[in-house]
Amino acid sequence: MSNYGVHARTVVPYTIAFLLCSICIGQAGRLLPSSTRILRHFRYGLFAAAALFFLVLLTTYGYKTNTFFQDLHIAVTIGIFWFQTLLALWMAWGVLKDARSLTIFAIEFIGFVLAFLTFINVLHVLFVAQIITGAAFGTLLVRTGQRLTKT
Secondary structure, three states: OOOHHOOOHHHHHHHHHHHHHHHHHHHHHHHHHOOOOHHHHHHHHHHHHHHHHHHHHHHOOOOOHHHHHHHHHHHHHHHHHHHHHHHHHHHHHHHHHHHHHHHHHHHHHHHOOOOOOHHHHOOOOOHHHHHHHHHHHHHHHHHHHHHHHHH
């Protein structure tokens, strides 16, 4: 998706999408009570995800200018893929513990594997991998938030 952030026609929707994602996830974390240990962990996970999405946005604009910015952008995107996968595993296996959530995690993990295979130049399906991981991760975020905030 980074290529959308460096072209005049797509920079505005790309920026709005990542900025809103970061703001909304951060706001969800801010509004989440921290009354229990699991809620605190989820809250910190939301803050970390918001920060990583914002860093992806910030590192996008200069990644084609030189090797330093390209390496920085790649490091941040690798970090967010790992973070999303580990947080998704925690949400599916550690919090939700149901077949649907484990299936959603499996889908997210397939996207992670596709991203990895793209990174090592075996496949070239990064956009598909980003869509798969993003949709699965977002679904797990919503399901976990709903479960943890039910009283």
